[in-house]
Amino acid sequence: MLKIPAISVEYLKIPISGASDLVTFPVEMAVVPDGQDPDSDDWKTAEWSTAGEAMVLIGPGTTLPLTKGITYVAWARLTLAPETPVLASGKVHIT
Template sequence: MSAELSVLAVTYVKVPVRVTESGASVDPTGATVQMAFTASDVDPVSGDWKTASWETDATTTPDTYLARCLVGSAVTLAVGTYDVWVKILASPETVVDRAGFLKVV
């Protein structure tokens, strides 16, 4: 995922998430999801994680699940380039992935 947005915008940053079990697509929206925005090549620490939510696109087969975090409101980012991280808390697993980057202009 790579995206660019204005520092003046208030918008969701969305990351597609695909979860499978035994080869079948699984709905992850029952799990807690968080996102972090860090400087390039910097791993997130506990204070970096922000509340995120799920969005489902049912127009695709299988459904597409998106982790999303509202940037420009409670989460503000200065002009720059950030790594975008997604953390899914699905007991007993905690999945953490760098999803791409975001350029704020």
């Protein structure tokens, strides 16, 4: 389980494997408490890293300020018309 301090501002990354052109498609990420599925309001526009990872900035002052003491699950959603795959990633505990 990944542990991140609540005061840290950093990119949370999800490795995505598949065709090499995946990075040309829109990607979103959601970070929700463990045991919950993302709602429509939870999805945030994400970016692609040069290593083919979906990434979103988390921490104070971002659109995803996470709460100390809570364990979250990161999710990625790609728009690959007609498909919209949703992928759950690992857990993140905010310390």
